[in-house]
Amino acid sequence: MPYSERATVSEHFDIAPLPDGGELLLVTTIVDDPVYLNAPYVVSPHFKKEPDGSKWDPTPCSSRW
Amino acid sequence: MKTRRVILGLLLVALGARTVFTQAGPAVLPSQFEFAGSWAPIGTEDVQNDSVPVDYLGLALTEDARTRALSYDESQKSMVERQCQGWGAAYAVLGPFGLRISSRSDPAPNRVVSYSIDAWEDWNEMTIWMDDRPRPSVNALHTQAGFTLGRWEGGALAARTTHIKAGFIRKTGVPLSDQATIDWRFFRHGDVLTVLMVARDPVYLVEPEIISKGFRLSKVPLDFRDPCVPGFEGREPGDGVPHFAPDENPFLDEFMKLYNLPREAVLGYRDTLYPEYRKKIKDTYVPPPPCSADCGVAGNFVRRRGPTP
Numbered sequence: 001m002p003y004s005e006r007a008t009v010s011e012h013f014d015i016a017p018l019p020d021g022g023e024l025l026l027v028t029t030i031v032d033d034p035v036y037l038n039a040p041y042v043v044s045p046h047f048k049k050e051p052d053g054s055k056w057d058p059t060p061c062s063s064r065w
Numbered sequence: 066m067k068t069r070r071v072i073l074g075l076l077l078v079a080l081g082a083r084t085v086f087t088q089a090g091p092a093v094l095p096s097q098f099e100f101a102g103s104w105a106p107i108g109t110e111d112v113q114n115d116s117v118p119v120d121y122l123g124l125a126l127t128e129d130a131r132t133r134a135l136s137y138d139e140s141q142k143s144m145v146e147r148q149c150q151g152w153g154a155a156y157a158v159l160g161p162f163g164l165r166i167s168s169r170s171d172p173a174p175n176r177v178v179s180y181s182i183d184a185w186e187d188w189n190e191m192t193i194w195m196d197d198r199p200r201p202s203v204n205a206l207h208t209q210a211g212f213t214l215g216r217w218e219g220g221a222l223a224a225r226t227t228h229i230k231a232g233f234i235r236k237t238g239v240p241l242s243d244q245a246t247i248d249w250r251f252f253r254h255g256d257v258l259t260v261l262m263v264a265r266d267p268v269y270l271v272e273p274e275i276i277s278k279g280f281r282l283s284k285v286p287l288d289f290r291d292p293c294v295p296g297f298e299g300r301e302p303g304d305g306v307p308h309f310a311p312d313e314n315p316f317l318d319e320f321m322k323l324y325n326l327p328r329e330a331v332l333g334y335r336d337t338l339y340p341e342y343r344k345k346i347k348d349t350y351v352p353p354p355p356c357s358a359d360c361g362v363a364g365n366f367v368r369r370r371g372p373t374p
Contacts, residue, residue, distance in 0.1 A: 012254040014221065016261055018273070019248050026252065026277055028259045042107045042279040044259045055340075 004035035016046075023049040091168075091175050097217050098253040100180055103287040104164040104280035107257075112276050113159055115236040117323075118316035121333030123274075130240055130269035131332055135314045137238025140307035144300050149293035151187045153232035154211045154247055158262045158278045160188060165287045171196075180215065180222075186293050193224050201228060207243050215249075222251040234264055234274050239333070242268035256282040271335045325353050 012028040024046045031041040093099050114120055121134065141147055152160065165183040170176065177195050184190040189208070193215040201212055211229035215222055226247040234241040245266035252259045258280045265273045300307075309315070321331050327346060330337040336345075 010254070012252070012257075012259075014250075014252045014259070015219075016221070016250045016263075019246070019263060019265060020273070024261065024263075024275065026250075026259060026261055028252070028254055028257060028279060030254070030257055040257075040281070041109050042257055042281065043110055044277045044279045046261065046275060046277045048275075 002036055003031065003033050006035055007031060007033035007037075018048075025049060091170050091177050094217075096220055097222075098220075100222055100251065100253070101166050101168045103283040103285070104166065104258045105283040105287060106161060106163045107279045107281055110278055112278050113161070113236065117320045118237050119314060119318075120237065120320045120331060121235070121239060122326075122330060123338065124235070124239060124333035125270060125272035125274075125335040125338055126239065126333035127269055127271055132311045133269075134235075134237070134239040134333075135311035135317065136308050138307035138309055139237070140300070143298040144304070144306070145295045145297065145302050148295040148298065149187070151189055151209050151293070152236070153209050153229050153241065154191055154213070154226045155232075155234055155241065155262060155264055155276075156188050157182060157191065158260055158276050159234075159236065160185065162186075162188070162289075163283065163287045164258070164260075164280055165289060183289060184292075185289060186291070191226075193222075211247070213249075220252075222249075224249040224251075234266070234270070240269050242266050244268055245270075258282070272338065323353065325351055 008031070010030045010032075012030075014026040014028070016024045016026055018024060026044060026046045028044040029042070031037065033041075114122065118139065119135065121131070126134070142150075157164065162185040167181050167183070168177045169179045169181070171178045179195055180193040182191040182193070189210045191210040191213060193213045195215050197216075198214070200214060205212075205228060207228045207230045209230050209232065211226040213224050213226040215224035217223075226249070229241070229243060229245060229247070231243045232241050233239060234245075241264065245264055245268075248263040248265075250261040252261070260278050260280065262276045262278075263273045264270065264275075318328075320326065321328055327337075327350075330342070330346075336342055
């Protein structure tokens, strides 16, 4: 599904405490595109906060035939 | 004399202001937002996870929950006495409908006493009490909607629901007990209302079930349907309750076979909730072959299940 150069993306970040401790990050993303969308595209995934960054282990993208 | 006129004038201004203020309803403070209105569902998010009978992905279930879920037969909803049973509070985000919200105010202190999320065809009205009233006794009546207290917190409306009837956390029969607690957060960003639901259940959930879903402010009031009216759907009153023996559920391995998914992932084991599980199975997982015919939007699902008889 395409989006055009006239599209705008609005992101809203909210923090919510978990009842038993910890926190959630809620990201509400709203995509408006007058070219390809008749109505805004909205998603609102949530993320659970890790105690530290020890699990953060991204690897570079590689390509192959 | 002049002083009297000034006092009388001030009194009239004050009374006038009071009248206008009452007509407009309680003021929305800077840390709050206008919650009342019609909020339409947004089709770009699907959080229902009810496409196949046995799909417990993303849930952390107790053994009791797994057993009960596998014994559930959706034909139960065809029974006359269960057609209008309705769904519990969690259905606010699990259901397909929008949220039509109204507020009730106490004119004397001019504050909101409660918000109500209106009923839908198979869902009862849910009231969010904003007046700090005490929560009922643990032995008080449990209802489908439960008892909900709310408060403004950090720019969001936070609420907690207790006293629900035993029901479901997924429409395919995954149970939620009457001891469950549901925490809500409502955030507003322009015309978008984001709802966060955190359900905890000491009986059926090992970890909370968390769902976030967006709604969009509707310029016209949502058109809600008529109340549920039961009708004959093939099962006579007094017939047995449709169910499966848990280990003989005919759909037990359908989802697993469709996508070659591990049994523990489909059946809602705790370890499968987190990204570490992907690393655990990445060397052993074999994706199903690409769909080659009759794929449709559901891909392998349509191809393997075949046409509906």
